[in-house]
Amino acid sequence: MTARDEDVHASLSGVTRVYPGAAGTPPVHALGPIDLELKRGEFFAVVGPSGCGKSTLLEVLAGLQQPTAGTVTFEGRPVSGKVSDGIGVVFQEDASFPWLTVWDNAAFGLRRNGVAAAEIRRRVDDALAFMGLTDFARAYPAQLSGGMRQRVCISRTLVLQPRLILLDEPFGALDAQTRLLMGDEVLRLWRRTGATILLITHALDEAAMLADRIGAMSARPGRFLDIVVTGWPRERDSKIVSEAGFAEITGRLWDNLRGESMKSLGHSGVMAG
Amino acid sequence: MIATKRAADTAIILIVLLLMWQALHQLVGATALPGPVPTLAYFAKLVPSGRFAENAWATLVCFFYALILSYGIGLAIGLWMGIHRLSGAVGEPILISLYTLPKVTLYPVVLLIFGLSLSGRVTFGAMHGVLPVALLTMGAIRNIPPVYLKSARTLHLSRWQTILTVLFPATLPEVVAGLRIGFTLTLLGVLLAEMFAAKQGLGFLIINAMQLLQAEEMMAVAVVLFAFAALANALLLWIEHRLHRRV
Amino acid sequence: MSRVGWIRIAVLVIAIGLLELCCRVGLIDHRVVIPPSQMADALIRLLISGEANDQIVRTFGIVVIAALISVVAGFALGLVIHALPRVRQSLDPFFATYYAVPIFIFYPMLIVIFGLSVIPIMLMGVATAIVAMIIATLNGLDRVPQVLTKVARVHRMGTIATALLLKLPAAAPHLFTGVKLAVSYAFIGVIASEFILAPAGLGRVISDAYSDFNNRQMYALMLLLIIVATAVNMALHVVDQRWAERRGIAKL
Numbered sequence: 122m123t124a125r126d127e128d129v130h131a132s133l134s135g136v137t138r139v140y141p142g143a144a145g146t147p148p149v150h151a152l153g154p155i156d157l158e159l160k161r162g163e164f165f166a167v168v169g170p171s172g173c174g175k176s177t178l179l180e181v182l183a184g185l186q187q188p189t190a191g192t193v194t195f196e197g198r199p200v201s202g203k204v205s206d207g208i209g210v211v212f213q214e215d216a217s218f219p220w221l222t223v224w225d226n227a228a229f230g231l232r233r234n235g236v237a238a239a240e241i242r243r244r245v246d247d248a249l250a251f252m253g254l255t256d257f258a259r260a261y262p263a264q265l266s267g268g269m270r271q272r273v274c275i276s277r278t279l280v281l282q283p284r285l286i287l288l289d290e291p292f293g294a295l296d297a298q299t300r301l302l303m304g305d306e307v308l309r310l311w312r313r314t315g316a317t318i319l320l321i322t323h324a325l326d327e328a329a330m331l332a333d334r335i336g337a338m339s340a341r342p343g344r345f346l347d348i349v350v351t352g353w354p355r356e357r358d359s360k361i362v363s364e365a366g367f368a369e370i371t372g373r374l375w376d377n378l379r380g381e382s383m384k385s386l387g388h389s390g391v392m393a394g
Numbered sequence: 395m396i397a398t399k400r401a402a403d404t405a406i407i408l409i410v411l412l413l414m415w416q417a418l419h420q421l422v423g424a425t426a427l428p429g430p431v432p433t434l435a436y437f438a439k440l441v442p443s444g445r446f447a448e449n450a451w452a453t454l455v456c457f458f459y460a461l462i463l464s465y466g467i468g469l470a471i472g473l474w475m476g477i478h479r480l481s482g483a484v485g486e487p488i489l490i491s492l493y494t495l496p497k498v499t500l501y502p503v504v505l506l507i508f509g510l511s512l513s514g515r516v517t518f519g520a521m522h523g524v525l526p527v528a529l530l531t532m533g534a535i536r537n538i539p540p541v542y543l544k545s546a547r548t549l550h551l552s553r554w555q556t557i558l559t560v561l562f563p564a565t566l567p568e569v570v571a572g573l574r575i576g577f578t579l580t581l582l583g584v585l586l587a588e589m590f591a592a593k594q595g596l597g598f599l600i601i602n603a604m605q606l607l608q609a610e611e612m613m614a615v616a617v618v619l620f621a622f623a624a625l626a627n628a629l630l631l632w633i634e635h636r637l638h639r640r641v
Numbered sequence: 642m643s644r645v646g647w648i649r650i651a652v653l654v655i656a657i658g659l660l661e662l663c664c665r666v667g668l669i670d671h672r673v674v675i676p677p678s679q680m681a682d683a684l685i686r687l688l689i690s691g692e693a694n695d696q697i698v699r700t701f702g703i704v705v706i707a708a709l710i711s712v713v714a715g716f717a718l719g720l721v722i723h724a725l726p727r728v729r730q731s732l733d734p735f736f737a738t739y740y741a742v743p744i745f746i747f748y749p750m751l752i753v754i755f756g757l758s759v760i761p762i763m764l765m766g767v768a769t770a771i772v773a774m775i776i777a778t779l780n781g782l783d784r785v786p787q788v789l790t791k792v793a794r795v796h797r798m799g800t801i802a803t804a805l806l807l808k809l810p811a812a813a814p815h816l817f818t819g820v821k822l823a824v825s826y827a828f829i830g831v832i833a834s835e836f837i838l839a840p841a842g843l844g845r846v847i848s849d850a851y852s853d854f855n856n857r858q859m860y861a862l863m864l865l866l867i868i869v870a871t872a873v874n875m876a877l878h879v880v881d882q883r884w885a886e887r888r889g890i891a892k893l
Contacts, residue, residue, distance in 0.1 A: 185544060203547070210548040214541040220563040220637075230549035233559065274545075281549070403731040426754040483645045484652060487875075494825040494874040496832040498844075499866045502851040502859055506673045582743040589745065589837050590848070597746070601837070604749035612753070616746040627741030 130161040130317045131182060131200075131285055136191030137342070138177050150342040152177045154191065157336065157345070159285070164311055164318045166328035168374060169338030170385035175321045176213070178343065179289050182319065183210050195285065209283030209316075213290040217262040217273045224249065224258040227276040234281075241280075248279040251313065252306070268292075268299045275310070286310075288320045292327070300324070301359045304331055308358055325378070329370040330361050337377040340384040346377045428610045433617060436610040445599075446615075452594040457584045459516045464523025464580045465573060471524070472531025472572070482532055493525045498586055505591060515587040515595070523580030530572025534565035567637040574630035581623060675856055683861035693846060693862060700835065700843040701869070703759060707766030708827040712820050715771045719778025719819075720804075729779065739772045748834055762834045762842070769830030770823040777819025781812030814884040821877040828870050 137153030152174035159165055167175050180186040181193060184204045193200040195208060204210070217226050227248055231241045249255050252272045262270050271291055278286065288307070292300045304327055311318050322328050328335045335349045351370055353361060361367060412430050419429035428436070440446045475482040475489075501518055508514030542564055546556040588597025596615055603611035657677050663669045664676035675683075687693050722729045744765070751761035785808050793803040809816075835844025843862055850859035 180544075183548065185547060204550065206550065208548070210544075212541050212544060214539060216539075216541045216545040218542070218560070218563070220566070229559075233549065233551050233555050277545075277549075399730075400734060404734045406731055407735050422754050427750065480645070480648070484649045487649065488653070490878065491871050491875060494828075494878075495867065495870050496829040498829075498833040498836050499847070499863055499870070501836065502847060502863070503674065505851065506856075578741045578743075582745070585743050586745060586833060586837070589749075600746055600749050604753060604838075607753070609750070609753055612750055616750065619746050620742050623742045624738050627738055631737065 128160045129158050130163075131159045131193075131195045133157045133178070133182060133188075133193050134191055136178075136181060136188040136193060138174070138181055138186065139189040152181070152341075152343050153188075155344060159317055159319065162315055162317055163333045164308075164320070164331060166320045166322060166332035166335045167338060168322055168325055168328045168335060168378065169343055170340050170378065170382040171323065172385050173338045173340050173381070174343030175323075175338060176289050178338075179210070179287050179319065179321055183208055183287055185210075207284040209278035209281055209286045211271070211274050211278055211286070211288045211291045213293050215262075215267065215270050215274070215294075217270045217277075219262050222259050222261055223254055223265070223273050223276075226262065226273050227254075227280055230277055230281050244280040244282075245276075248276040251279070251310075252276050268295050268303060271295070271303070272306070275306075279310070279314070282314070283316055285317045285319070286314070288318065290321050290323065293323070300327065305358045307331060312355065325371045325374045326362065326367075329367055329374065330357075330359060335370070335374060337374055338381075340381040346381070347373070349373055425607070425609060428613050433610060433613045437614040437617070440611065440614055449594055449596050449599045450618075453584060453588065453596045456512060456515045456588075456595060457519065457581055459512075460519030460523065460580045460584055461577065463516065463520035464527055464576045467520065468524045468527025468572070468576060469531055469569075471528040472569075473535065475528065476532040476535025482536065486529070486532065489525055489529055493529065497521050497583070498590070501587065501590060504587075510591060510593065515584055515592060518587040519580045519583035522583030523576040526575040526579060527572045530575070531565070531569050534568035534572070535561070537568065538564050567634060570630070570634045570637055574627065574634060577630060578623065578627060585619070672854075672856065675860055679857065680860040680864045683857040684864050687858070687861045688865075693843075696841060696843050696846050697865070699759075699841060700831065703763055703766060703842070704824075704827050704831045707763055707831055708770060708820075708824045710763075711767050711770035711774050711823045711827060714767075715774025715819065715823060716778050716816065718771075719775045719782065722775065723779055723782045736772065736776055744768055745833060745837065748837060752838060757838065757840050759840075762831055762839055765834040766827045766830040770826040773822040773826055774819040777815055777822060778812070781815030781819070782808065784815060785811040814881075814887070817884055818881055821874075821881050824877060825870075825874050828873075832866065832870075 133155050135153075136155045138151050140149040140151055142148045155178060157165075167178065169175050177186065181188050182195075182200070184193075184195075184200045184202060187201065195205050198205070218229065221229065224245060227245045228241050231244065236244075246255070249258055252275060254269065254272055254276060257265060257269065262273060265273070275291070292303045295303065307318070307320070308331060310316075320328070320331060329351065332351060333353065335351065336345045337347045337349065338344065339346050349370060352366070415427075416429050419427045424432070471489075475485050497518075500521070504514050504518050504521075508517060538561060542560050543556070546560050551559070584595070585597040588595035589601050592598045596619060599615050600612050603609075603615070660669075660674070661676050661678060664671060664674060664679075722732065748761060748765050751764055755761050755764075789807050789811055790803065793807055798806070831842075832844050835842040836848055837844075839845040843866060847859055847862050847866075850856075850862065
């Protein structure tokens with residue numbers, strides 16, 4: 122399903138990514154070909170089995186990696202080599218800097234980019250308040266839980282006021298209840314900033330709950346098997362899991378992904394019974 | 395509080411060591427091993443004497459130069475081998491082998507090249523200290539979580555900004571550990587050089603005192619060195635812990 | 642052999658080759674360093690003639706005995722200290738500072754007390770090595786997962802059985818690291834002592850050769866020491882690495 126040109130915020134067309142093998146091993150076809158158009162302001166989730174190339178897709182879109190073939194655009198301009206201004210990334214691993222306080226962590230990107238001190242203070246205080254970290258501004262990441270550290274990373278991204286936010290399984294390391302709450306946080310973030318969001322996750326219910334559209338990826342090399350439209354209203358939260366349509370969406374995703382997940386586990390893709 | 399407990403433990407250990415020293419002294423006799431009190435008395439006489447100050451200064455100067463070499467060369471090697479993966483992979487086992495080798499085996503070569511000069515002792519000291527600094531610096535750079543570098547790129551940091559504001563603080567605790575061990579080993583190298591073949595320095599004083607059967611002088615100088623090394627190490631360890639506490 | 646391994650060998654061969662070249666060409670004075678080929682030659686002749694065999698056996702013998710004593714006593718002490726947490730806590734600053742002090746400064750003292758014999762040398766070897774073994778033992782016993790002790794109680798195993806059948810194998814990789822360190826420290830302790838002052842032994846002979854301007858003898862024995870120390874340490878290191886890999890798998 123394609124959209125009108127002005128609506129397209131970022132796109133990947135014919136993108137593939139092949140990793141050259143180390144000496145003596147064959148190259149790895151990690152991703153593609155992928156065609157994707159992100160509409161401005163939408164929430165798009167990508168689900169797929171482990172190793173299917175979801176993170177690679179995110180890094181190619183961000184400009185952290187170059188595609189082996191195909192083109193990537195952001196706001197009409199090609200993406201290449203460096204991370205474009207206006208794109209924010211939250212990684213799966215804890216990227217908070219342990220030698221800086223929470224406040225300094227959040228301010229980090231702004232300081233390096235020559236933003237005025239008063240403006241830095243305003244944006245950081247604002248972001249920390251939004252993420253519920255004001256009381257911990259003077260603490261060090263080592264003193265915080267995993268979930269809070271991810272919130273620090275999100276704050277650091279937020280203050281840069283990105284128009285496209287990429288999240289690479291940001292809640293992978295957290296327990297189930299915390300994940301649901303963080304999901305609500307992300308939705309709040311989305312509504313507040315009006316940014317376009319691409320979320321990578323392996324959790325089907327998380328994708329189904331949060332996204333406007335969900336791309337189901339095959340096992341490596343990752344391609345989109347299906348794009349599911351959820352049709353949720355913008356004002357939504359985790360309580361949506363009890364809606365009628367929810368089970369249908371997760372069911373459809375699982376139909377697509379069951380075989381792919383088994384492939385990535387090493388099975389032939391068909392199990393008896 | 396943990397700090398006072400540790401202080402109490404240290405005090406207990408010192409007392410036990412002193413008691414053991416006294417017991418050993420009584421066992422072996424004053425000519426062989428003077429007790430704590432006579433050593434202290436001798437020490438009070440020795441320090442103001444020119445002989446101690448002269449030799450202590452010689453050791454200090456030698457140690458200082460050797461330390462600069464250890465740190466400078468060690469950091470440079472460690473940085474290069476940490477950043478340049480292939481050099482690191484090739485060189486690490488070589489460095490480790492050198493590290494476990496009794497370097498005193500190579501001292502005669504150093505002597506042949508430099509003679510009984512300051513340069514020789516400095517070189518020997520640096521030979522000891524360079525390796526832990528290089529190995530730990532290399533390890534520190536290799537252990538930088540890749541996500542830090544990716545974050546630096548998403549935050550649009552320039553190369554220099556990345557090195558100064560991300561790589562440097564991230565590697566600091568481990569590098570300081572290397573510097574601490576380098577400090578210890580450089581001191582050891584310098585003292586060994588002085589004990590083996592030198593005409594000055596505290597190491598020389600000890601050997602000299604042994605040949606003159608002056609047990610009190612031997613003990614006094616040894617205790618001074620012991621105290622210096624222990625205190626310096628405690629200080630560096632404290633710095634290291636402060637850096638680690640944030641990590 | 643991996644690509645990295647070949648490059649390493651190439652680097653070493655080139656380095657030795659360069660040294661050989663510089664010595665032969667006269668860039669390096671032969672009174673300072675003799676060509677590596679001559680060192681090897683002198684060593685082979687020395688070994689064949691058997692002149693230095695006494696010293697070789699003596700020195701390596703002391704190292705082996707010092708290492709053995711350090712490993713056994715270090716392990717025993719480690720076990721005891723591990724069982725007494727309060728004692729261990731108190732000893733913590735001691736262990737943290739032990740290797741920061743240049744203990745060779747006490748070697749002359751040992752000579753005065755015990756005389757110029759093998760005893761001070763042996764003591765220095767043990768003193769250098771034993772604490773590394775104790776620390777490694779403590780670390781190894783720490784790493785024994787709690788759950789294993791519970792399994793032992795479920796199977797109603799006694800203290801000794803638990804120690805031998807569960808704790809020892811679980812701690813073994815760390816214990817082996819302790820052995821590796823003890824051996825390399827024993828080497829350092831014994832050789833350095835022999836250099837400083839000793840009645841006999843390789844260190845003594847090498848330093849005598851230096852004083853007598855007998856470069857061939859000196860370099861031959863230095864080469865022997867370097868080869869043996871490097872070979873032993875490398876062998877232990879390789880085994881240690883293998884066990885470490887297995888340890889990674891065992892953690893699952």
